Amino acid sequence: MFTSIKPQIARHDSGYIVQSGGKYRLQYLDKDVFAEIMIDRAAITGLYPESMTIRKGEKAPLIAPNLDEQELIMGRIISALGFWKMKYEILKGRPYNT
Numbered sequence: 001m002f003t004s005i006k007p008q009i010a011r012h013d014s015g016y017i018v019q020s021g022g023k024y025r026l027q028y029l030d031k032d033v034f035a036e037i038m039i040d041r042a043a044i045t046g047l048y049p050e051s052m053t054i055r056k057g058e059k060a061p062l063i064a065p066n067l068d069e070q071e072l073i074m075g076r077i078i079s080a081l082g083f084w085k086m087k088y089e090i091l092k093g094r095p096y097n098t
Contacts, residue, residue: 002083010080018080024095028073032057035065035073038095045081046091049074 002010008020016030026047028035035054040046052070053062065073081088
């Protein structure tokens with residue numbers, strides 16, 4: 001179950017948070033793991049899983065997640081979009097504006 005902390009910030013009962021990172025990003029936070037994914041906002045929010053980067057620890061470098069990490073985080077982000085009642089689609093590649 002999610003609760004809304006502020007507009008566009010949702011906390012799941014298990015502790016992780018999904019929030020807007022601006023117009024072109026969604027962010028995921030769970031303990032010391034920070035992840036960010038590029039999005040394309042239109043009538044339907046487009047998600048670019050291949051653009052995901054994660055950081056494990058506050059000062060760690062951004063890296064590409066392994067497949068298991070990517071699937072877990074994407075599933076949790078998609079759950080938050082459902083909580084916000086946002087339509088989405090999974091897009092291939094990376095957005096053109098990066």
